[in-house]
Amino acid sequence: MDTKLTTKTAEKEGATIMNQPVAAQDSVYRVDNLNLWYGDDHALKDVNLDIKQNEVTAIIGPSGCGKSTFIKTLNRMVELVPIVRTNGVIEYNGRNIFDKEYEVEELRTSVGMVFQQPNPFPKSIYDNIAYGPRVHGVKNKKILDEIVERSLRGAAIWDEVKDRLNENAYGLSGGQQQRLCIARCLAIEPDVILMDEPTSALDPISTLKVEELVQDLKKDYSIIIVTHNMQQAARVSDKTAFFLNGEVVEFDQTDRIFSNPSDKRTEDYISGRFG
Amino acid sequence: MALPEKQPVQKKFIDPVAVKKSIGQRLVVNNVTKVIFLIGLLFGLVVLGILLFGVIRDGAAWLSLDFLLNAPSRRPANAGIYPALMGTIFLMLLIIPMIFIIGVGAAIYLEEYAKRGRMTSFIEVNISNLAGVPSIVFGLLGLTFFVRNMGFGSTLIAGALTLALMSLPVVIVSSQEAIRSVPQAMRHASLALGASKWQTTFKVVLPASLPGVITGIILAVSRAIGETAPLIMVGAAIFIARAPEGLFSEFTALPIQIYNWTSRPQADFQGLAAAGILILMVILLTMNSLAIWIRNRFSKRY
Ligand SMILES: Nc1ncnc2c1ncn2[C@@H]1O[C@H](COP(=O)(O)OP(=O)(O)O)[C@@H](O)[C@H]1O
Numbered sequence: 001m002d003t004k005l006t007t008k009t010a011e012k013e014g015a016t017i018m019n020q021p022v023a024a025q026d027s028v029y030r031v032d033n034l035n036l037w038y039g040d041d042h043a044l045k046d047v048n049l050d051i052k053q054n055e056v057t058a059i060i061g062p063s064g065c066g067k068s069t070f071i072k073t074l075n076r077m078v079e080l081v082p083i084v085r086t087n088g089v090i091e092y093n094g095r096n097i098f099d100k101e102y103e104v105e106e107l108r109t110s111v112g113m114v115f116q117q118p119n120p121f122p123k124s125i126y127d128n129i130a131y132g133p134r135v136h137g138v139k140n141k142k143i144l145d146e147i148v149e150r151s152l153r154g155a156a157i158w159d160e161v162k163d164r165l166n167e168n169a170y171g172l173s174g175g176q177q178q179r180l181c182i183a184r185c186l187a188i189e190p191d192v193i194l195m196d197e198p199t200s201a202l203d204p205i206s207t208l209k210v211e212e213l214v215q216d217l218k219k220d221y222s223i224i225i226v227t228h229n230m231q232q233a234a235r236v237s238d239k240t241a242f243f244l245n246g247e248v249v250e251f252d253q254t255d256r257i258f259s260n261p262s263d264k265r266t267e268d269y270i271s272g273r274f275g
Numbered sequence: 276m277a278l279p280e281k282q283p284v285q286k287k288f289i290d291p292v293a294v295k296k297s298i299g300q301r302l303v304v305n306n307v308t309k310v311i312f313l314i315g316l317l318f319g320l321v322v323l324g325i326l327l328f329g330v331i332r333d334g335a336a337w338l339s340l341d342f343l344l345n346a347p348s349r350r351p352a353n354a355g356i357y358p359a360l361m362g363t364i365f366l367m368l369l370i371i372p373m374i375f376i377i378g379v380g381a382a383i384y385l386e387e388y389a390k391r392g393r394m395t396s397f398i399e400v401n402i403s404n405l406a407g408v409p410s411i412v413f414g415l416l417g418l419t420f421f422v423r424n425m426g427f428g429s430t431l432i433a434g435a436l437t438l439a440l441m442s443l444p445v446v447i448v449s450s451q452e453a454i455r456s457v458p459q460a461m462r463h464a465s466l467a468l469g470a471s472k473w474q475t476t477f478k479v480v481l482p483a484s485l486p487g488v489i490t491g492i493i494l495a496v497s498r499a500i501g502e503t504a505p506l507i508m509v510g511a512a513i514f515i516a517r518a519p520e521g522l523f524s525e526f527t528a529l530p531i532q533i534y535n536w537t538s539r540p541q542a543d544f545q546g547l548a549a550a551g552i553l554i555l556m557v558i559l560l561t562m563n564s565l566a567i568w569i570r571n572r573f574s575k576r577y
């Protein structure tokens with residue numbers, strides 16, 4: 001396991017170095033002065049972030065600092081809380097997601113989400129994956145079969161479930177359920193995947209599998225991952241944003257954040273002095 | 276680092292001697308209450324047993340295929356319950372779709388769509404209150420509205436609508452509970468895939484809550500078909516020789532037929548009534564077992 005981790009890190013560093021000249025990557029998300037309130041509770045304060053394509057962006061910070069709130073704002077799931085108010089702009093591929101004519105269904109088809117607790121439907125493994133495509137009008141059995149296989153392969157769980165596609169997803173282990181949820185998300189062919197502490201309910205081995213998967217998915221997707229585990233952020237991400245009390249304290253290359261943070265509070269947090 | 280010396284833990288508030296003494300007392304109370312509850316349970320079972328025994332003793336001899344297929348008659352030997360049995364079955368077949376569509380629709384609206392607020396709580400409280408309204412009041416409503424105002428007369432459809440109305444509050448409340456028990460995470464999973472609210476409700480929430488919904492419906496229907504008072508109010512026929520032929524034909528139902536027979540002096544009719552009760556009971560027990568089976572077989576664990 002150790003050697004594996006080291007090679008991973010080495011790869012990552014190689015990748016970072018290679019990425020540096022291509023700094024002019026396209027942004028998927030441009031967050032501009034985002035503020036969010038739960039009633040009178042000011043949960044996000046003047047958040048500004050620029051999230052690049054095909055990168056893994058980690059969101060770290062202590063409990064209650066607004067990480068989940070922020071990531072749920074990116075696909076407007078946060079609006080399910082009735083008392084939420086937002087202002088500011090979030091541009092997704094150049095369009096403001098708060099625009100009246102931007103349908104949330106369209107946004108959420110392009111921006112998938114993986115939750116903290118694995119939440120498969122109480123349906124078969126097959127139906128879990130096929131749910132999204134069916135909702136979006138795919139009826140052809142052959143095409144669905146293909147999507148199911150490709151998504152499960154994409155989430156590195158195909159070999160474990162290919163012989164039991166018609167069994168209930170609740171028979172899977174927690175780690176398998178989480179990868180199933182990732183596969184379900186891939187099935188709608190999103191461009192961005194949001195992950196809110198996807199491994200916090202998992203054992204170390206499942207966690208490792210999900211982390212490897214994140215590295216692997218980066219080729220094809222832009223990934224934004226919330227984690228309270230700093231090692232995880234260091235292992236999987238290219239950029240890291242440190243949130244504190246609803247504000248972005250620092251947003252930079254992950255290795256900068258962890259080796260040479262420019263803000264004292266970031267340094268205190270990553271060295272474990274609070275949080 | 277030297278280990279601190281082991282000190283006996285100081286007990287401040289719990290006196291071991293008193294504990295020992297009070298444990299004895301508590302165990303006595305424990306046993307006494309156990310006996311009281313057991314007597315309570317046995318009382319219920321014994322009374323039920325006596326009732327069942329009486330009904331079976333009086334009615335079993337009258338049960339036969341002829342009894343099921345004959346019309347009622349003044350001669351007990353020829354009398355049967357065919358029209359009443361068919362009436363009850365038709366009532367069930369009419370009530371179930373009505374309360375399913377309206378009851379589940381109302382529950383979905385209240386749980387998934389209605390804004391939480393005074394108006395919604397007001398409606399919910401009143402639905403719960405309606406569940407406690409005596410059935411004869413629903414009978415009066417049926418008589419005024421369906422029989423008279425709508426001009427249906429004392430027909431099968433008027434009876435079915437009245438019973439459906441009576442069952443609705445219970446169905447709405449139990450469906451609401453079933454819908455509410457579907458974890459929020461299921462809705463979020465669906466919405467996050469770009470499904471619309473209606474797709475989420477129809478494809479995720481409803482299937483997941485269906486076992487609870489169906490159980491509620493079966494229990495409500497089995498209560499409805501045992502009702503006599505509302506049917507008498509809407510004027511179900513006391514004596515009728517044929518099964519209903521359509522929505523607008525006269526009808527009768529099992530409890531009415533049973534009531535009719537018990538009100539006659541001759542012992543033979545008492546026997547017929549007991550036999551009718553047995554049939555009604557078989558239907559009710561079947562429905563309840565079905566409800567239990569559905570609950571155990573399909574209920575979801577999240
Ligand atoms: N549904 C909600 N209603 C009201 N306040 C909320 C809700 N969800 C989160 N909050 C508040 O918003 C703040 C940020 O919460 P959250 O985004 O969940 O933090 P994190 O994910 O970083 O732990 C907290 O102060 C929390 O109390």
Ligand SMILES: [Mg+2]
Binds near residue numbers: 068
């Ligand atoms: Mg959180």
